[in-house]
Amino acid sequence: MTAVGTESGEGRLSAVSTVSAERLATLFVEAADTLVDEFDVVEFLQMLTRRVAGLFETGEVGLMLADHRHRLTFMAASDESARLMELFQLQYGDGPCLDAFHTGRPVINVNLAAATDKWPGFAPRAALAGFESVHAFPLRLRKEVIGAMGVFGSATELDASDILVVQSLADVAVIGLLQERAIRRGEVLSGQLQGALNSRVVIEQAKGIVAQANGVTPDEAFALIRDFARRNNRRLSEVAGNIVADLPVLPDLADR
């Protein structure tokens, strides 16, 4: 299923490798820039998905990480449609990110219209959402695969150098995320990945709290939380943390 660079010219909507060297360099620095005081892993992964999506003319990006029992968890997405694409894969147990995670290899240029046999749960739903082609990249640390990043787009075709760029970006982001520099120095370590997964769980719990308190769905609750965070220029994890900490006081996310 990997037809690398089979099309060029008009059928090709975007090519990562046409992005300027300066822009790419900036991207790589951002992806590695995690040793800052106010590092927030969910924000970092959201930034990463948005930046990778920005490489494509039409493309959205979603990302999942696995826990110690190899259970994948949704972590971040460039927009709502990409989040749904990740959730479909988890719900129905098939899809490009799951394949990339299980094989440790990229899944490239899969035409959704022809992928129903391959992914009976995911492919028809992704096509219905308006996507035409999908790609997925494993998130790797040494020999271990810790998650996957999916790219959902129109008729976007990636060539070999595009694949290299996106995969390298994913690799750099993982190193940044897990702070491997600190790991190599053998200092007092912390389990960054476990912390990352747990902070996503806190967001889901906050969604449930706000959903129940306001009589809305969890998705609507997420929109409330996210909008509140944006309006007040606060981090998503921080707002979610406050919501769960304030239990049993019902949260108020109204304009203020």
Added chain:
Amino acid sequence: MIVVDDGIIRVARLVADEPARASDRGGVGGVLRRLCTAAERTLSASGVGVSVVGQEGMRGVAAVSEQAYGPIEELQFTLGEGPCLDAFTTRQPVLVPCLANGAMTRWPGYAPALHDLGMRAVFAFPLQVGAARLGALDVFRVEPGPLTDGEFRDALTFADMAVTTLLDGQERAAPGTMADGLDEVTGQRAELFQAQGMVAVQLGISLADALARLRAHAYAEDSALGEVARDVVARRLSFDSGQL
């Protein structure tokens, strides 16, 4: 494509096979002691302890693999510092493969005391589900050196099991039955955490208690935890309508 991981089943079996001792307390305490001893052997540790940190700063040692480790675990609370408390506070595992300079600076009271007792490495794992925090599991070693990848995964799985044991202890008479697959949520686990938040608001209880209630309901109804969570999120099931 769903990969069923047998880690939790294997760990549950290790704990179940661990013989009881006359000194074991009943209920949760006894199960946790066997868990600590099974973890000690599996992780090539010299000692393992579970401490519970409750609301309003209530805290204490719940179980240790060997009685000698009770005071070692307790000392963190006396001094108010240590990897266990840091794992709890930061909500991440704290790994100290070599109890040397860095650790001495970070825990000026606890680290030297631990060193004097012959300990050379300590690893602490938070007992938590998102914002629901119960305590920490501590692994002590007399030899320095990191946990292998496999040991790290096993330690996290022992911590998972300690969480379910503590949760079920609040609701269920016979804890330690988590190998029955009830807690295995396949697919979207996000729904479980959302349901947890919803039930916490429905009943005005903590997130930890809400998860315990969800698990107890699944157990009582003999249904999968994921199904119960889905019903709560879809508002087919509510815990505040007096039906439970």
